Amino acid sequence: MIRPDAPLLLEIRDLHARVEDQPILKGVNLSVRAGEIHAVMGRNGSGKSTLSKLLAGHPAYSVTGGSVLFRGQDLLELQPEQRARIGVFLGFQYPVEIPGVSNLEFLRVATNARRVERGDEELDTFAFEDLVRERLKLVQMDPAFLERSVNEGFSGGEKKRNEILQMALLEPLVAILDETDSGLDIDALRIVAGGVCQLAGPDNATLLITHYQRLLDLITPDYVHVMAAGRILRTGGKELAVELERSGYDWVDQEVA
Amino acid sequence: MPALALPKTAAWLAELAGEPLPGRRQEDWRFTDLAPLQAVAAELWSGPDPFSQCSLPGGISRIAPAQAQLLLDQGLQATGSSAAWPVRLNRGASPHFLALRVSGSVEPLQLTFDAAAGQGLLALQLLLVLEPGASLELLLHHGSRAANATSLVTVAQLGSGAKLNLGVLAPGDARASLLSHLAISQAPASELQLTTAVGGWALSRFEPRICQSEGAALSRLRALQLVAGQELADTHSQVQFNGPDGQLDQLHKVVADGAGRSVFNGAVRVPRSAQRTNAAQLSRSLLLSDRARVDTKPELEIVADDVKCAHGATVSRLQQNELFYLQSRGIAADQASRLLLRGYCDEVLRELPAAAASAHPLQLLLRERP
Numbered sequence: 001m002i003r004p005d006a007p008l009l010l011e012i013r014d015l016h017a018r019v020e021d022q023p024i025l026k027g028v029n030l031s032v033r034a035g036e037i038h039a040v041m042g043r044n045g046s047g048k049s050t051l052s053k054l055l056a057g058h059p060a061y062s063v064t065g066g067s068v069l070f071r072g073q074d075l076l077e078l079q080p081e082q083r084a085r086i087g088v089f090l091g092f093q094y095p096v097e098i099p100g101v102s103n104l105e106f107l108r109v110a111t112n113a114r115r116v117e118r119g120d121e122e123l124d125t126f127a128f129e130d131l132v133r134e135r136l137k138l139v140q141m142d143p144a145f146l147e148r149s150v151n152e153g154f155s156g157g158e159k160k161r162n163e164i165l166q167m168a169l170l171e172p173l174v175a176i177l178d179e180t181d182s183g184l185d186i187d188a189l190r191i192v193a194g195g196v197c198q199l200a201g202p203d204n205a206t207l208l209i210t211h212y213q214r215l216l217d218l219i220t221p222d223y224v225h226v227m228a229a230g231r232i233l234r235t236g237g238k239e240l241a242v243e244l245e246r247s248g249y250d251w252v253d254q255e256v257a
Numbered sequence: 258m259p260a261l262a263l264p265k266t267a268a269w270l271a272e273l274a275g276e277p278l279p280g281r282r283q284e285d286w287r288f289t290d291l292a293p294l295q296a297v298a299a300e301l302w303s304g305p306d307p308f309s310q311c312s313l314p315g316g317i318s319r320i321a322p323a324q325a326q327l328l329l330d331q332g333l334q335a336t337g338s339s340a341a342w343p344v345r346l347n348r349g350a351s352p353h354f355l356a357l358r359v360s361g362s363v364e365p366l367q368l369t370f371d372a373a374a375g376q377g378l379l380a381l382q383l384l385l386v387l388e389p390g391a392s393l394e395l396l397l398h399h400g401s402r403a404a405n406a407t408s409l410v411t412v413a414q415l416g417s418g419a420k421l422n423l424g425v426l427a428p429g430d431a432r433a434s435l436l437s438h439l440a441i442s443q444a445p446a447s448e449l450q451l452t453t454a455v456g457g458w459a460l461s462r463f464e465p466r467i468c469q470s471e472g473a474a475l476s477r478l479r480a481l482q483l484v485a486g487q488e489l490a491d492t493h494s495q496v497q498f499n500g501p502d503g504q505l506d507q508l509h510k511v512v513a514d515g516a517g518r519s520v521f522n523g524a525v526r527v528p529r530s531a532q533r534t535n536a537a538q539l540s541r542s543l544l545l546s547d548r549a550r551v552d553t554k555p556e557l558e559i560v561a562d563d564v565k566c567a568h569g570a571t572v573s574r575l576q577q578n579e580l581f582y583l584q585s586r587g588i589a590a591d592q593a594s595r596l597l598l599r600g601y602c603d604e605v606l607r608e609l610p611a612a613a614a615s616a617h618p619l620q621l622l623l624r625e626r627p
Contacts, residue, residue, distance in 0.1 A: 056585045059577070084587035096582035100600025106583070109596070113587035149600070150582075166586060 001202065002222050006033040009071060009205050010055075010174050016065035016230075017054050024050040026230035027066070032174065035202045039216055039241060040209050042227035043249050048209045049093060051227070052178040056090035057083050070174070084110075085117035087204075089172030093179040095159040098150040103162070106150045107132060111169045135168040139195045157188035164195040175199070176207040181215040193218035213245040228252045269299035270378075273349035279342050288520045288552050289491045293459035294434045297406045301350060302379035307370050308355040316363035317393075320386065325356030329384050332412035336440040336466035336497070343436040343464060347408045350380035357385055359419075362392040367612045371400040372407050372433065380408045387419035389444070394422040396610040401433035401458075411439045415447035415474070422450045424609040428621040429458030431486055439465040445473035445500070452608045455490060456483030456512075456622040463492045472500025472531055478507040481605035483622055484517025484549065491520040498531035505535075510605055511542035512598065513549035524556040525566065532563045540570040543601055598623065 010032040017025040024047050032038055042048050054061045055068065057080030068075040075083060098106070111131070112122040123131060136143060139161040151159050160180055167175055177196065181189055196219055200206050208219060216224070216238060224240040225232045226249075233255055234240065271277045278295070279286040313319070320328065333339045355368075372379045387393060399407060415421055427435060435458050443449055455461050467476050482490040496505050511519040519542065527534045542551040555568040575597050583593035599619055606618045619625070 058581055079590070080581060080584035081587050081589050081593075084585055090585050092582065092585075096578050098579050098582065098597065098600060100603045101596050106586070106588075106596070109588055109592070110583075110586035113589075117587070170586070 001035040003033065003035055006035050006202075007071070008033055011069040012066070013068075014066040015063065015068060017050060017061050017063050019050065019061050023064070024061070024230055025054070028230070028232055030225065030232060032205045032207065034173075034205055036223065037200060037206045037208065037219060037221045038223045038225060039221040040207060040225045040227055041211065041241060041244060043252070046227040047230040048227050049178055052090055052176045052207070052209050055088060055176055056080055081113065084170070085114055087173035089167050089170055089175045091163040091167060091175065091177035091180050093182060095151050095163055097152045097154075099152050101150050103148055103150050104129075104132070104146040107146070107166065107169055110166065114170045132169065135165060138168050138198060139164045140191050141165060156183035157185065160184060160188065160192050161195075164192055168195065168199055173204050174207065175204065176209065178209045179211065180208070181210055181212060189215065190218065213241050216241045226252060229256045266295045266297060266299040270294065270346060274342055274346040275349060276342065276345065285493060285522070288518065289460075289462060290489065291460065293432070294406055294436070296432070297378060297404055297434065298376045300377035302372065302375050302377050302405070304375050304379070306353045307368075307381065308353050311355065311368065313357070314364035314366060316359060316361045317366065318358050320356040320358050320384065322354075322356075325354065325384055328356070328386060328414065329382065329412050332384070332414055332440050332442055335442045335470065336468045336495070338438060338440040338466055341438055341464060343408065343438045343462065344410055346436070347380050347382065347410045347438070350378055350408060352380035352382040352408070352410070354382040355384070359385065359387045359391040359393045361390070365394040365396070365610060365612055367396045367398060369398045369400070370407060370409065372403070372405045373401065374403045375405050376403070378406045378408060381410070383409065383411045385411070385413040385421070387413070387415045387421055387447075389416035390418045391416065392420040394610045396424045396426060396612045398616065399425070399427035399429070399435060401430040401435075403430060404432035406434040406436070409437045411437070413439070413441045415441070415443045415449060417444040418446045419444070420448045422610055423452070424613055425453040425455070426609060426613050426616060426618055426621075427453070427455040427458070427461065429456065429461065431457065431459055431488060433458055434460040435462070437461075437463050439463075441465070441467045443467065443469045443474035443476065445471050448475045448477075450477045450479075450608070452479040452605065454481045454606055454609060454618055454622060456481075457485075457488065457624065458490065459488055461490045464494070465492075466495045466497075468497045468499060469503040470499050472498050472503040472534065475504045476506070478505070478509075479605045479608045480509045481512075481602055481622070482510075482519055483512040483602075484519050485515040487516055489518045489520070493522045493524075495524040495526070496536070497526045498534050499528070500530055501532045501534070503531060503534045503536075505537065507538040508605070509538075509540045510601065511540075511551055511553070512545065512602065513542060513551050514545040516546070516548040518550045519552070521553045522556060523554070523568075525558070527557075527559045527561050527564055527566060529560045532561045534561060534564040534566065536564070536566045538568040542570075542572040543598070544572060544574055
């Protein structure tokens with residue numbers, strides 16, 4: 001939902017970044033207001049995933065220029081955990097398996113870290129179980145997954161549902177979902193997209209990183225951005241995604257050249 | 258501080274064992290400095306017999322001394338343990354001896370050997386005879402709070418179809434030593450689960466030796482050893498298959514911090530008679546410091562041709578991608594590291610006998626405040 005007077009949540013200005021000696025982002029500009037859903041599309045290697053990981057604070061990427069403001073605050077000077085606590089969420093393309101760490105315990109510690117930041121009381125194990133069981137319904141997840149180690153032995157679809165469950169518990173202001181649709185069959189895709197739609201509201205914003213139109217059939221974006229060679233090359237409405245699906249990225253190559 | 262050896266103690270230990278202390282030139286002791294053992298007072302522990310208060314559940318009976326000694330000798334011979342230096346030392350040190358026969362399925366048992374603030378060398382022998390079809394869950398809980406040494410020799414004989422779930426929980430003291438030799442013989446269709454968790458000793462040496470006397474048994478070994486400071490933890494395991502269709506599933510995990518040193522040598526012997534043996538051994542080490550050191554060596558001797566024998570060894574730091582994943586959910590780096598470390602250890606600790614839970618093994622071994 002586009003409201004020109006809605007508060008600005010994320011403001012990326014002329015962002016440059018590299019991994020090791022390789023420049024990846026070469027001047028990204030993007031403004032995200034509350035209530036908006038943005039889709040970032042582009043070929044492999046265009047810089048989409050780098051942008052999402054960098055916003056979450058992944059240590060492998062170093063910023064070489066530009067700025068990122070989150071509600072007016074310099075995001076880049078914060079540790080990854082501080083970014084998460086103030087409301088930045090990254091849904092991983094490949095959620096990490098952590099043997100021996102209970103999923104329930106992990107979700108509780110993470111939820112409480114965010115609650116403390118917001119000035120809410122920490123939840124004890126009983127109150128948290130009530131909350132998590134309610135949020136499980138959003139992604140139609142079997143409670144048995146709470147008893148297992150984080151993502152260990154989960155199928156691709158179960159891992160992505162676990163990501164959306166975390167999003168539902170952390171209630172971020174900006175959710176960046178990095179190829180959440182990859183590796184999902186159509187039923188799992190519907191459940192995951194349904195969860196994202198239910199969580200999207202007037203006070204938060206969603207950034208969908210995706211290759212495919214099929215996710216955007218289920219989650220209607222307000223803006224579609226096309227990334228190439230480390231920049232946002234073009235911005236449009238949802239019709240831009242339809243055009244990309246029809247004509248591919250050849251025109252992008254011509255513009256970059 | 259590294260322990261200072263007392264010359265008198267070295268001579269005394271050699272006299273008890275009937276041969277000099279093993280040196281670094283012997284392959285089995287190449288990485289293992291016995292200085293902490295020589296830093297204890299040259300005297301036998303004078304505290305009460307740790308076995309005297311032991312109350313036994315139904316189905317467990319004591320074996321008469323003469324017969325017990327005979328069975329102990331047989332058990333040590335079956336695993337080639339008689340000549341091992343820690344066994345010789347133990348036998349020369351007038352050990353307290355408990356010999357038990359187990360029939361049927363019995364209540365879980367726990368034995369505590371706490372050298373506490375005692376002086377010198379505490380020597381213990383434990384003989385377990387599991388009759389065919391018997392089932393026992395036993396937790397051995399060691400402890401120490403001073404510069405003393407504990408020597409334990411455990412001999413177990415598992416009859417056909419018997420099941421032994423043996424756990425060793427050994428949180429130590431940075432001045433103390435622990436020498437533990439286990440000689441376990443398994444008849445066909447018997448099942449052994451051996452879970453050891455040891456950490457915090459100046460010197461610990463575990464020598465589990467398992468012999469599947471006719472093959473066709475299951476041996477499942479789980480071990481966790483933690484070192485920090487100047488500590489040294491050494492495990493030399495040996496599994497011998499003397500017949501076909503035996504199974505081994507072995508996981509050895511290490512956490513090495515500070516200037517600690519961890520040694521693992523895992524021998525698996527599969528002679529020609531042991532066809533269709535299925536053995537897997539995995540050694541995983543977590544290095545938390547630049548000064549810590551890990552030496553890990555699988556030692557597979559396979560003569561039989563129709564066998565599956567897998568082995569692997571990894572040495573790594575905490576995984577950056579796991580740390581980042583936790584941090585990206587609002588969990589601070591130090592808390593994330595602790596969660597990962599606890600998860601790593603818990604994979605072994607959760608397999609200890611249920612009685613271990615009340616001792617909070619994670620907090621004990623990671624030296625966390627309650």
